[in-house]
Amino acid sequence: MANFLIILSEAAGEVHAEPASFGFIDATVWVSIAMAIFIAILLWKKVPALVAGMLDNKIAEISKQLKEAEQLRLDAESLKAEYEAKLADAAKEADDMRARADAEAEALVAKAKADATALIGRRKQMAEDRIAAAEATALSEVRSAAAKAATDAAAALITEKHNAAADKTLVDQAIAGVAKV
Incomplete structure (x- = not known):
């Protein structure tokens, strides 16, 4: 979806930067980490x-x-x-x-x-x-x-x-x- 926003922004002539933590962890990585932790908890329990x-x-x-x-x-x-x-x-x-x-x-x-x-x-x-x-x-x-x-x-x-x-x-x-x- 982020790629879609970049393409859409480029089509409009604007370039936006993706939000990221620690410079390399974006939203997709956070969701993946949360899912891995959730699955680990499920397996641990x-x-x-x-x-x-x-x-x-x-x-x-x-x-x-x-x-x-x-x-x-x-x-x-x-x-x-x-x-x-x-x-x-x-x-x-x-x-x-x-x-x-x-x-x-x-x-x-x-x-x-x-x-x-x-x-x-x-x-x-x-x-x-x-x-x-x-x-x-x-x-x-x-x-x-x-x-x-x-x-x-x-x-x-x-x-x-x-x-007679x-x-x-x-x-x-x-x-x-x-x-x-």
Whole structure:
């Protein structure tokens, strides 16, 4: 910088002398001496060893933290694998449950169909039995009504065509028929 000032001063046409102590020690030499003394004090007080010790401690702490982080990562991977296995087991169990539920549903549907078919068969048989009973009752009533009508018609004919003399002849014939037996 001093050279720069000299050049700048010479460019302006002025020449300035550099300040110096003892005629030969300028500012640069004083700064160099101060730095050498500062470095000597640092070495005498063992500051580099202290800094190196602090750095070593920091490195050891960071190394310890890295080991702990690695252990945590391994634990996390272990837990992840365990939960993935549990998830796979749960998925398998869910599939098994679904398959059992499907099988049970199919069995229930088949049983319901069989029960419905049996119920329809029983109801059909009951209806056929009722129809047959109603037909038998109707046929019996028709026969009864026909017999009553025939009896009434025969009684009416007999009443019209027979009198006491004809009845006497029929009674005598019936008695004669009974006596022969």
